[in-house]
Amino acid sequence: MRLRPLALCVLLSSFSTPLLAQSPALPSPDRVRLDRLQLMQGFPPPAERQVTAANFLSQYPNVRWAFHHMRELLPSRNIARGAGPVSELPVGEDWRERIEALRFTGPDGNELSFIEYLTDSYADSTLVMKDGKVIYETYHQGQTAHLPHQLWSVTKSFTGLIASMLIEEGxxxxxxxxxDYLPELEGSGWQGATVQQVLNMTADIDYSEIYGDERSDVLQYAVAAGMVPAPADYQGARELYSYLPTIGAAGEHGQGFIYRTVHTEVLGWLVRRASGQRLSDLISERIWQPLGAEQDAYMLLDRHGTGWAGAGMNATLRDLARFGEMMRNEGRFNGRQIVSSSVVRSILEGADREAFKASGRDFQPGYSYRNQWWISHNADGGYEALGVHGQMIHVNPTVGLVVVRLSSHPIASSGYTFPTTRPAMMALADLLR
Amino acid sequence: MRLRPLALCVLLSSFSTPLLAQSPALPSPDRVRLDRLQLMQGFPPPAERQVTAANFLSQYPNVRWAFHHMRELLPSRNIARGAGPVSELPVGEDWRERIEALRFTGPDGNELSFIEYLTDSYADSTLVMKDGKVIYETYHQGQTAHLPHQLWSVTKSFTGLIASMLIEEGxxxxxxxxxDYLPELEGSGWQGATVQQVLNMTADIDYSEIYGDERSDVLQYAVAAGMVPAPADYQGARELYSYLPTIGAAGEHGQGFIYRTVHTEVLGWLVRRASGQRLSDLISERIWQPLGAEQDAYMLLDRHGTGWAGAGMNATLRDLARFGEMMRNEGRFNGRQIVSSSVVRSILEGADREAFKASGRDFQPGYSYRNQWWISHNADGGYEALGVHGQMIHVNPTVGLVVVRLSSHPIASSGYTFPTTRPAMMALADLLR
Incomplete structure (x- = not known):
């Protein structure tokens, strides 16, 4: 495989601590401002500004453009907002100056301001809501408001929520x-695993996410999904449904939490099989339409039309704010109960915090992972949907806070941004408390 | 190239009369009803119902599903409807029974009913407006209302209209x-051709559209656009901007009309270069948003993100009706002048009818082709936007008639459907006159 390290990072959300030590030299955020890069400008663009399906992940800073234009690179399916009116997203007091000037202590002991944190983490756009009102909304450095943004693993939290709803409905x-639902997986690594173990990623499978290993499973996943082109000598599966059953067994199910995107692909398959509907249609009918979203969202697809249940949703900042606000209100938004409060409350209970420790994600101390959501178990009851390269929906129910941040960080793993994000969110909560 | 004949048909809108004689055995329309085919149903669908980018054109009846799902197969760019209200599409008297029962004489002298005509031409959906009101709207045999449909060369009429607007604006x-605009084409077949000659397709170039010829230029076009996969031994250009300059010179410009899709690709390039905007944005800002379209439309893209200016637009039946109604009203719709009446009137003047005869399109007697529109020069002043596989917007200004028909005919060329379409439209006009 001829993928460069940065390209591989995108696939790596779990990692070991030693990897963090190999902090690569990152480009100055100012050098990769979208409004300076001129990516895809010109007819045709000059070769060095041409973004394609083959180079968007392997050549930084191409993602600064690509994460707002994924459907222009890959096949996609609409998540329709329907024909209803756009729901109000009320505007509150303008907290811009106070939020951007807010100072807090980062993980290395240095003080930094909130706007430095956003800039240094290559944020594309940021929205903060307090008690149901927008108090901060910024599109950084020429980034785009109206185009859906690639959400990576924030997608998992949508898939997990839909699965939770179907569970409640029986x-x-x-x-x-x-x-029981997917006999195609008999004899695979998922043999013997329960639905809940897949939801919580405690099912164990023979699936590795290792840098630079040409036979690493994570590269097969990326090729099968159509995320990266297949190398010339590639012999493996080229779409998700034939790839997933090839993943073998490992240890005992139900022990430690290990974050693996293919679990969510299995979950997406299970949801489709059980409901008879595509995931994109379920999200449209059960979430996007009732929310009164401003824009259609969409799902990226493999070459057989299967949505990336673990990584492929794209949506705008403001629509994600509506979604976060719905979660904060235990399923209620736009004058209606969109998700039952018991489904939301059940997710927020979290899972086994001891099992979580097995993941080595020391930057999320005290956390657990339940139904594809990151539950902090902190005093404020905070929780997140997280995606690589800095995608985040953060909810703090105690303070009435919803933060959505979309980003195009050169390094995929949340391990590079979350150690700063965590104290940033705490400082923001204290400011608004 | 391993493309099957039906796949090639899609690219062939010009053809010689002898080809028409080779009428292939067509599947009974009833056998290929979408609601029976169960294409792409199941998770995963059985192999024989799997539609992909590689088989949608080569394996009929896959287009019956694919033409409503093109973005799920290929990269695409949004043509945004914007945030404004949906414009009214007033409903008039219900003419369904009378329209479907309407009998007329087909090209072979046999009498048939209007509904037989629609069914036998594999119509997916049909809408008729009379004096600004919808009097017939049907989605045939399980076809879809809300998903944009592939328009093929109806796209050309949008590109031609945008070019005409930019010409009027200077x-x-x-x-x-x-x-003068595209120095990249110096030394190519377009050397010495005027913009108007490209608009009217009287520029002459060395570009052949021949069935079964493995080196045919039309296959290169299809590969360059990303419409069909490149065969293993393919050595040519793989995107439009590098392909177009390779097309060489032929005869003298400004003589006979010969229908060639690559002219419209050059026109799209020229429009982008002159305006500094993508075609999809121009259509959105200047047409789709002012129209008050119900749905976003979209444009299919090559692997470098270039829209297929000659073939790649997708839109819904009802939004095309709005567009047709705007044309009928000389640019006015939704309470505003969207296109200046002088632009519309200039297009409707048509072009040289003698030059048109060179095309051998005997099924369009008396026609000319101006600015990418088919002008009938008949007593009613009728005109059309036409696309392969049966796409059509027909306007009869005298009768106040707008007909939109979207279709998935097994044979691409309008030559298979238009000989019946022409008397069908005349009969419909007489019914409503």
Missing amino acids: LIKADAQVT | LIKADAQVT
């Missing part, structure tokens, strides 16, 4: 075996 | 040479 049983 | 000069 369409899926959390303690059933995955193979 | 941004492009109709009598300037194409190479």
Whole structure:
């Protein structure tokens, strides 16, 4: 495989601490401002500004343009907002100056301001809501408001929420075996795993996410999804449904939490099989339309039309704010109960914090992972949907805070941004408390 | 090239009369009803119902699903409807029974009903407006209302309209040479051709559209656009901007009309260069948003993000009706003048009918082709935007008639459907006159 290290990073959300030490030399955020890069400008653009499906992940800073234009690179399916009116996103007091000037202590002990934090983490756009009102909304450095942004693993939290709804409705049983719904996975690594273990990523499978290993499973996943082109000598599966059953067994299910995107692809398959509907249609009908979203969202697809349930959703900042606000209000938004409060409350209970420690994600101390959401178990009851390269929906129910940040960080792993994000969110909560 | 004949048909809108004689055995329309085919149903669909970018054109009846799902197969760019209200599409008297029962004489002298005509031409959906009101709107055999449909060469009429608007505004000069704007085409077949000659397709170039010829230029076009996969031994250009300059010179410009899609690709390039905007943005800002379209439309792209100016637009039936109604009203719709009436009137003047005869399109007697529109020069002043596989916007200003028909005919060329379409439209006009 001829993928460069940065390209591989995108696939790596779990990692070991030693990897963090190899902090690569990053370009100055000012040098990769989108409004200076002129990516894809001109007819045709000069070769060095040409972004393609083949180079968007391997050549930074191409993602600064690509993350707002994924459907122009890859096949996609619409997540329709429907024909209803756009819901109001009320505007509150303008906290811009106070938020941007807010100072806090980063993980290395240095003090920095909130705007330095955003800039240094290559934020594309940021929105803060307090008690249901927008108090900060910024599109940084020429970034775009109206185009859906690639969400990476924030997608997982949508898939997990839909699965949770289907469980409550009795369409899926959390303690059933995955193979009860997907006999195609008999004999695979998911044999013997329950739906809940897949939801919480405690099912164990023989799936590695290792840098630079030409046979690494994570590269096969990326090729199967159509995320990266298949190398000339590639012999593996080229779409998700034939790839997933090839993943073998590992240890005992239900022990440690290990973050693996393919679990969510299995979950997406299970949701489709159980409901008879595509994930994109489920999200449209059950979430996007009732939310009164401003824009259609969309899902990226493999070459057989299967959505990337673990990584492929694209949506705008403001629509994600509506979604976050709906979660904060235990499923209520736009004058209606969109998700039952018991589904939201069940997710927020979290999972086994001891099992979580196995993941080595020391930058999320005390956390657990339940139904594809990151639960902090902190005093404020905070939780997140997170995606690589800096995508985040953060909710702090105690303070009434919803933060959405979309980003195009050169390094995929949340491990490079979250150690600063965590104290930043705490400082913001204290400012607004 | 391993493309099957039906796949090639899609690219062939010009053809010689002898080809028409080779009428292939077509599947019964009833056998290929979308609601029976179950294409792309199941997770995963069975192999024989799997539609992909590689098989949608080569394996009929896959287009019956694909033409409503092109963005799920290929990269695409949004044509935004904006945030404004949806414009009204007033409903008039219900003419369904009378329209479907309407009998007329087909080209072979046999009588048939209007509904037989629609069914036998594999119509997906049909809408008729009379004096600004919808009197017939049908989605046939399980076809879809809300998903944009592939328009093929109806796209050309949008590109031609945008070019005409820019000409009126002085941004492009109709009598300037194409190479004045696109020096990249110096030394190519377009050397010495004027903008107007490209608009009217009387520029002559060394570009053949021949069935079964493995080196045919039309196959290169399809590969360059990303419409069909490149065969293993393919050595040519793989995107439009590098392909177009390779097309060489032929006879004298400004003589006979010969229908060639690459002219419209040059026109799209010219429009982008002159305006500094993408075609999809121009259509959005100047047409789709002012129209008050119900749905976003979209444009299919090559692998470098260049829209298929000659073939890549997708839109819904109802939004095309709005567009047709705007044309019928000389540029006025939704309470505003969207295109100046002088631009519309100039297009409707048509071009040289003698030059048109050179095309061998005997099924359009008396026609000319001006600014990418088919002008009938008949007593009613009728005109059309036409696309392969049966796409059509038909306007009859005298009768106040707008007909939009979207279709997935097994044979691409309008020559297979238009000989019946022409008397069908005449009969419909007489019914409503």
